Amino acid sequence: xxxxxxxxxxxxxxxxxxxxxxxxxxxxxxxxxxxxxxxxxxxxxxxxxxxxxxxxxxxxxxxxxxxxxxxxxxxxxxxxxxxxxxxxxxxxxxxxxxxxxxxxxxxxxxxxxxxxxxxxxxxxxxxxxxxxxxxxxxxxxxxxxxxxxxxxxxxxxxxxxxxxxxxxxxxxxxxxxxxxxxxxxxxxxxxxxxxxxxxxxxxxxxxxxxxxxxxxxxxxxxxxxxxxxxxxxxxxxxxxxxxxxxxxxxxxxxxxxxxxxxxxxxxxxxxxxxxxxxxxxxxxxxxxxxxxxxxxxxxxxxxxxxxxxxxxxxxxxxxxxxxxxxxxxxxxxxxxxxxxxxxxxxxxxxxxxxxxxxxxxxxxxxxxxxxxxxxxxxxxxxxxxxxxxxxxxxxxxxxxxxxxxxxxxxxxxxxxxxxxxxxxxxxxxxxxxxxxxxxxxxxxxxxxxxxxxxxxxxxxxxxxxxxxxxxxxxxxxxxxxxxxxxxxxxxxxxxxxxxxxxxxxxxxxxxxxxxxxxxxxxxxxxxxxxxxxxxxxxxxxxxxxxxxxxxxxxxxxxxxxxxxxxxxxxxxxxxxxxxxxxxxxxxxxxxxxxxxxxx
Amino acid sequence: xxxxxxxxxxxxxxxxxxxxxxxxxxxxxxxxxxxxxxxxxxxxxxxxxxxxxxxxxxxxxxxxxxxxxxxxxxxxxxxxxxxxxxxxxxxxxxxxxxxxxxxxxxxxxxxxxxxxxxxxxxxxxxxxxxxxxxxxxxxxxxxxxxxxxxxxxxxxxxxxxxxxxxxxxxxxxxxxxxxxxxxxxxxxxxxxxxxxxxxxxxxxxxxxxxxxxxxxxxxxxxxxxxxxxxxxxxxxxxxxxxxxxxxxxxxxxxxxxxxxxxxxxxxxxxxxxxxxxxxxxxxxxxxxxxxxxxxxxxxxxxxxxxxxxxxxxxxxxxxxxxxxxxxxxxxxxxxxxxxxxxxxxxxxxxxxxxxxxxxxxxxxxxxxxxxxxxxxxxxxxxxxx
Ligand SMILES: Nc1nc2c(ncn2[C@@H]2O[C@H](COP(=O)(O)OP(=O)(O)O)[C@@H](O)[C@H]2O)c(=O)[nH]1
Ligand SMILES: C[S@@+](CC[C@H](N)C(=O)[O-])C[C@H]1O[C@@H](n2cnc3c(N)ncnc32)[C@H](O)[C@@H]1O
Ligand code: SF4
Ligand SMILES: [Mg+2]
Numbered sequence: 001x002x003x004x005x006x007x008x009x010x011x012x013x014x015x016x017x018x019x020x021x022x023x024x025x026x027x028x029x030x031x032x033x034x035x036x037x038x039x040x041x042x043x044x045x046x047x048x049x050x051x052x053x054x055x056x057x058x059x060x061x062x063x064x065x066x067x068x069x070x071x072x073x074x075x076x077x078x079x080x081x082x083x084x085x086x087x088x089x090x091x092x093x094x095x096x097x098x099x100x101x102x103x104x105x106x107x108x109x110x111x112x113x114x115x116x117x118x119x120x121x122x123x124x125x126x127x128x129x130x131x132x133x134x135x136x137x138x139x140x141x142x143x144x145x146x147x148x149x150x151x152x153x154x155x156x157x158x159x160x161x162x163x164x165x166x167x168x169x170x171x172x173x174x175x176x177x178x179x180x181x182x183x184x185x186x187x188x189x190x191x192x193x194x195x196x197x198x199x200x201x202x203x204x205x206x207x208x209x210x211x212x213x214x215x216x217x218x219x220x221x222x223x224x225x226x227x228x229x230x231x232x233x234x235x236x237x238x239x240x241x242x243x244x245x246x247x248x249x250x251x252x253x254x255x256x257x258x259x260x261x262x263x264x265x266x267x268x269x270x271x272x273x274x275x276x277x278x279x280x281x282x283x284x285x286x287x288x289x290x291x292x293x294x295x296x297x298x299x300x301x302x303x304x305x306x307x308x309x310x311x312x313x314x315x316x317x318x319x320x321x322x323x324x325x326x327x328x329x330x331x332x333x334x335x336x337x338x339x340x341x342x343x344x345x346x347x348x349x350x351x352x353x354x355x356x357x358x359x360x361x362x363x364x365x366x367x368x369x370x371x372x373x374x375x376x377x378x379x380x381x382x383x384x385x386x387x388x389x390x391x392x393x394x395x396x397x398x399x400x401x402x403x404x405x406x407x408x409x410x411x412x413x414x415x416x417x418x419x420x421x422x423x424x425x426x427x428x429x430x431x432x433x434x435x436x437x438x439x440x441x442x443x444x445x446x447x448x449x450x451x452x453x454x455x456x457x458x459x460x461x462x463x464x465x466x467x468x469x470x471x472x473x474x475x476x477x478x479x480x481x482x483x484x485x486x487x488x489x490x491x492x493x494x495x496x497x498x499x500x501x502x503x504x505x506x507x508x509x510x511x512x513x514x515x516x517x518x519x520x521x522x523x524x525x526x527x528x529x530x531x532x533x534x535x536x537x538x539x540x541x542x543x544x545x546x547x548x549x550x551x552x553x554x555x556x557x558x559x560x561x562x563x564x565x566x567x568x569x570x571x572x573x574x575x576x577x578x579x580x581x582x583x584x585x586x587x588x589x590x591x592x593x594x595x596x597x598x599x
Numbered sequence: 600x601x602x603x604x605x606x607x608x609x610x611x612x613x614x615x616x617x618x619x620x621x622x623x624x625x626x627x628x629x630x631x632x633x634x635x636x637x638x639x640x641x642x643x644x645x646x647x648x649x650x651x652x653x654x655x656x657x658x659x660x661x662x663x664x665x666x667x668x669x670x671x672x673x674x675x676x677x678x679x680x681x682x683x684x685x686x687x688x689x690x691x692x693x694x695x696x697x698x699x700x701x702x703x704x705x706x707x708x709x710x711x712x713x714x715x716x717x718x719x720x721x722x723x724x725x726x727x728x729x730x731x732x733x734x735x736x737x738x739x740x741x742x743x744x745x746x747x748x749x750x751x752x753x754x755x756x757x758x759x760x761x762x763x764x765x766x767x768x769x770x771x772x773x774x775x776x777x778x779x780x781x782x783x784x785x786x787x788x789x790x791x792x793x794x795x796x797x798x799x800x801x802x803x804x805x806x807x808x809x810x811x812x813x814x815x816x817x818x819x820x821x822x823x824x825x826x827x828x829x830x831x832x833x834x835x836x837x838x839x840x841x842x843x844x845x846x847x848x849x850x851x852x853x854x855x856x857x858x859x860x861x862x863x864x865x866x867x868x869x870x871x872x873x874x875x876x877x878x879x880x881x882x883x884x885x886x887x888x889x890x891x892x893x894x895x896x897x898x899x900x901x902x903x904x905x906x907x908x909x910x911x912x913x914x915x916x917x918x919x920x921x922x923x924x925x926x927x928x929x930x931x932x933x934x935x936x937x938x939x940x941x942x943x944x945x946x947x948x949x950x951x952x953x954x955x956x957x958x959x960x961x962x963x964x965x966x967x968x969x970x971x972x973x974x975x976x977x978x979x980x981x982x983x984x
Contacts, residue, residue, distance in 0.1 A: 549820055552971060553797075553843070554844050565914060568984050
């Protein structure tokens with residue numbers, strides 16, 4: 001156990017790609033925490049998917065022993081947080097477990113939208129903040145300009161900012177010294193009853209659930225019987241330890257320390273992030289102020305491409321959910337797609353990550369239906385229903401009005417693309433709240449319906465700004481609007497999986513775009529096929545796919561029978577990838593592309 | 600079920616793999632070779648004939664077809680030897696049809712009498728186009744004048760002479776085709792094969808097409824219109840379609856090709872030849888080595904066959920369906936069900952009847968005028984694909 005004065009707990013906040021992971025690697029390396037031969041890139045990004053996408057999803061932590069220039073030995077605990085907006089909530093709870101932050105800004109780029117979003121969270125958590133200007137090895141580095149920007153835009157003193165190249169190692173030693181001298185030591189009372197904050201938890205197939213804790217008061221020892229204060233469940237602590245970054249057992253954890261415990265817990269769901277852990281006997285009587293649980297904001301249907309994979313999908317989803325308490329699911333049946341699951345996610349990235357993992361780790365081909373947000377449907381009888389799936393929209397005659405979730409979006413963009421960004425936000429029913437400049441970059445703040453963002457807002461933003469804009473958002477609340485359910489009919493049959501909620505004023509445009517797209521995506525049949533978009537009984541857009549006129553093989557003799565039969569067998573196999581809507585077959589790819597609407 | 604082939608009859612296909620020149624549209628197993636040792640080939644054919652005949656004793660042979668390549672480059676003595684051997688091995692139907700595919704060059708025409716003496720009683724001639732410009736564009740080495748002369752020679756020697764035309768060519772208008780078809784019907788005896796040009800992958804045309812060349816081919820609508828017009832004109836001339844691309848006066852249909860379409864049995868010999876043979880109550884698909892030299896070598900070691908696959912009931916039912924729906928008489932659902940051990944799905948039948956693609960009469964299903972244009976789709980729907 002380390003005395004409080006020699007502990008420093010911190011996190012690193014940064015916009016994506018500004019060098020957070022690289023800096024963490026350097027800190028670990030410089031202090032000899034990991035032997036040179038075990039060093040690999042991005043040590044803290046554990047899951048493959050994180051490594052590939054370069055994002056961190058779960059909070060990761062590492063304990064670093066550091067002997068400072070003053071000769072004293074310190075324990076530095078770094079919690080690496082996810083950088084992406086979908087996981088803002090996980091960031092906020094990790095922040096509460098530490099006292100300070102390194103604010104990493106790429107000195108060739110300057111402050112970006114996620115820099116802002118994350119640094120505000122650090123400020124909210126009362127952190128001391130040490131600005132780090134990274135990538136100073138690059139010729140385009142402009143540390144002075146970026147310092148000014150940090151002061152202007154964020155409003156913190158940047159005079160003591162450290163110039164770093166996480167790549168070459170310049171400034172790493174200075175960073176370690178700054179952690180020791182500029183960040184505060186934690187507070188806590190060793191003799192008080194145990195109060196440990198549950199920072200995060202995840203499932204390990206060998207050890208069961210691993211719980212990451214920050215000790216506020218008291219001491220936690222192996223063999224202790226502990227109580228989760230939210231629900232009173234009792235657990236026997238099998239193991240405690242710290243991450244270096246590999247798991248290393250230790251005897252006890254005292255105030256200010258960060259480490260893990262295992263206690264034969266089966267499911268991540270049995271642990272509540274933000275909960276307070278205390279001893280069964282002589283426990284604390286007041287819990288730490290709790291966190292509110294993270295709630296899914298984006299929903300979509302996940303269906304197996306091959307209906308026979310449904311049971312596999314169920315197993316896989318259950319397994320995934322073991323380790324991801326923020327992901328919700330329930331069974332769904334679609335006339336078009338068969339059996340599947342309606343799943344809830346923290347955001348679009350979270351959705352993509354889960355879908356990728358299902359496809360990759362569990363090897364299941366999936367159809368993803370159009371993402372939808374949660375609408376509040378106020379009924380004539382005064383009740384309110386949450387609508388997760390447009391297909392469940394009640395009959396309009398019983399509905400009084402609808403409310404949709406809104407977000408506050410912050411976009412930083414070079415001047416030259418500002419016009420395009422404003423147009424995009426305006427087209428998406430945005431209301432401008434602020435427009436300021438930080439150097440040659442504009443910072444726009446928009447109030448936008450979340451619904452308009454879940455479609456393809458990121459993609460559009462990226463394409464109109466050639467990738468130069470950065471974007472972040474937070475949910476603000478619900479507001480009434482003129483929202484309707486748009487159905488798509490193919491050959492007069494409604495295709496439930498394609499129905500969507502849209503704003504009345506945008507319905508025609510969306511409908512037209514959708515039917516035009518479907519006309520290109522659906523192959524021609526032996527008969528002509530009307531494709532319609534409708535609101536209630538009223539058709540708002542229509543296209544007709546003409547009938548195929550000719551498909552016949554001119555020559556077929558004795559030598560062709562085998563080939564033709566094999567072709568037929570191939571077609572039969574291909575048919576599995578078709579979905580039947582009445583008499584019409586729609587290939588899966590068509591379905592997937594249709595849902596990737598842009599308009 | 601073992602006796603299914605009896606519904607279609609039994610024929611012998613003999614593949615001759617050589618041509619004088621390779622046509623740019625052709626994906627048949629045909630090769631150009633300077634020296635062909637006719638004696639060597641004769642021996643090989645006879646050896647293969649022995650082999651397959653031993654496996655299929657007690658059959659009545661309904662037809663022999665010499666196809667290619669260009670069988671009219673075959674030495675008539677070789678043709679005669681094969682026909683004689685077949686007659687020794689099997690019982691021969693009284694009305695046996697013996698066809699030889701001929702190219703209309705002047706060299707070939709000099710051999711026609713020899714083929715007749717060998718026992719050939721039907722000629723199928725690849726004329727392809729009735730004007731020199733299009734013959735050239737199709738890469739043919741004969742002229743229209745040569746074709747007419749060869750055709751006249753054939754007519755003077757054989758009662759049954761058919762010829763092939765390829766239409767839906769580059770820059771061919773509907774009116775052009777109407778004129779040419781009318782002329783063809785004036786020449787025709789009692790049988791005509793009219794194929795829309797198909798761009799086959801791996802051919803010279805296929806490559807040109809993939810590179811964006813070969814412009815002026817008809818689009819889908821014009822192709823459909825040409826096909827419909829072909830049916831009208833031929834029907835009016837008393838030569839209705841009895842198969843997708845084949846027309847004949849009543850009774851003049853190609854009996855050999857009907858064996859394929861009625862899904863009978865056929866022995867196939869020669870490079871790349873396919874067969875369907877029922878042996879010991881099981882039906883097999885056979886295939887021979889494609890390259891001429893490889894086939895000769897294999898034959899000298901005992902068999903030219905490169906593959907022999909047993910066909911399951913479902914395989915046979917599918918083949919029956921896809922071959923049988925090509926002919927206007929269509930298929931018998933009971934025969935299908937006996938092979939597949941399951942009926943053609945009624946829902947598919949009903950849907951296609953409602954769309955006007957097929958009609959049913961008793962246990963038979965046949966394709967309608969409209970349905971022929973979309974035959975591949977009709978077959979796929981009935982086969983569950
Ligand atoms: N030239 C240079 N590249 C750096 C430096 N730090 C990080 N990078 C590169 O910047 C990219 C993003 O770094 P990473 O640590 O993954 O950023 P993160 O998304 O904030 O974790 C990677 O290609 C790094 O190699 C630096 O100091 N100099
Ligand atoms: C075995 S082939 C050739 C017979 C003979 N060697 C000849 O060319 O006259 C039989 C017929 O198929 C037709 N044919 C071959 N390739 C074709 C293609 N790509 N498209 C349409 N018809 C084709 C031609 O009409 C040809 O006469
Ligand atoms: S079309 Fe006939 S002549 Fe031309 S290459 Fe093919 S088989 Fe030989
Ligand atoms: Mg990273």
